[in-house]
Amino acid sequence: MIWLWRRACIAAIPNLLPRDAHVVDLMAGTGEVWPHLLKRFPGINKITAIDISAGMHAEAVERLHQGREKRITHLNANALETDLPEGIxxxxxxTFGLKTFNKDQQAVLARQVARLLKPGGTFSLIEAGDPVRWRLRPLYRFYMTRCLPAVELLFLKGAQDFSMIGQYTAQFVDCAHFAECLHKEGLLVTQTAYVFGCASGVAGHKPAG
Ligand SMILES: C[S@@+](CC[C@H](N)C(=O)[O-])C[C@H]1O[C@@H](n2cnc3c(N)ncnc32)[C@H](O)[C@@H]1O
Structure with a gap:
């Protein structure tokens, strides 16, 4: 599902990008979304990946993105505070970087998205959430809070990356608040729910005028 949702996030980018486009990936992690991005837009000139964890990028380029590394620049920075120039x-x-932010932080991030975009620029973000109106929600919650952390603990050498995912997704719920924040920043936004709200996304553009 995660693979499909990353692909859906890229498919939701509303317009074609210019041939030499510059894309900024916030909370980029190991860049799992870039293959989808470069498949849809092979002409992309530059991806600037922002992540607060320095280790992520080194691992990403070495393990996953050899051959693409010239187009990728990593910034070890807090996406809420990045001073990348306006309109770049x-x-x-x-993809999947929103859920740890509270409502105030989502407002700050929305300001950053609006600031970073050129007039006419586009955006698409996706996050896992809590399908509050889905009948099978209890099963999904059980999977997120118990199964996923247990599986990685047992089979991924004691890793604990997903130990908090149940709590984070329950707090985040969906992209509705973030969509509102983007709208307040003057962006045109549409929100989409995936699989009964197990994930949700926002996409749109900054008006050209
Ligand atoms: C769940 S991972 C998602 C990674 C990737 N985008 C993907 O699709 O798998 C969330 C990432 O957000 C990063 N992160 C968390 N808070 C951040 C912040 N304030 N600024 C930049 N990166 C942040 C973490 O280091 C982590 O790599």
């Missing part, structure tokens, strides 16, 4: 991005994307 043709497109801003993010």
């Amino acid at each position: 991005a043709d497109c801003v994307i993010s």
Whole structure:
């Protein structure tokens, strides 16, 4: 599902990007979304990946992105505070980096997205959430809070990356608040729910005028 949702996030970018586009990936992690991005837009000139964890990028390029590394620049920075110049991005994307932000931080991030985008630029972000109206929600919650952390603990050498995912997704719920924040920043936004709200996304553009 995660693979499909990353692909859906890229498919939701509303317009074609210019041939030499500059894309900013917020909370980029190991850049799992870039293959989808470069498949849809092979002409992309530059991806600026922002992540607060320095180790992520080194691992990403070495393990996953050899051959693409010349087009990728990593910034070890807090996406809420980045001082990248205003209007540098043709497109801003993010996959699964929103859920740890509270409502105030989502407002700050929305300001950053609006600031980074060129007039006419596009954006698409996706996050896992809590399908509050789904009948099978209890099963999904059980999977997120118990199964996923247990599986990685047992089979991924004691890793604990997903130990908090149940709590984070329950607090985040969906992209509705973030969509409102983007709208307040003057962006045109549409929100989409995936699989009964197990994930949700926002996409749109900054008006050209
Ligand atoms: C769940 S991972 C998502 C990674 C990747 N985008 C993907 O699709 O798998 C969330 C990432 O957000 C990063 N992160 C968390 N808070 C951040 C912040 N304030 N600024 C930049 N990166 C942040 C973490 O280091 C982590 O790599």
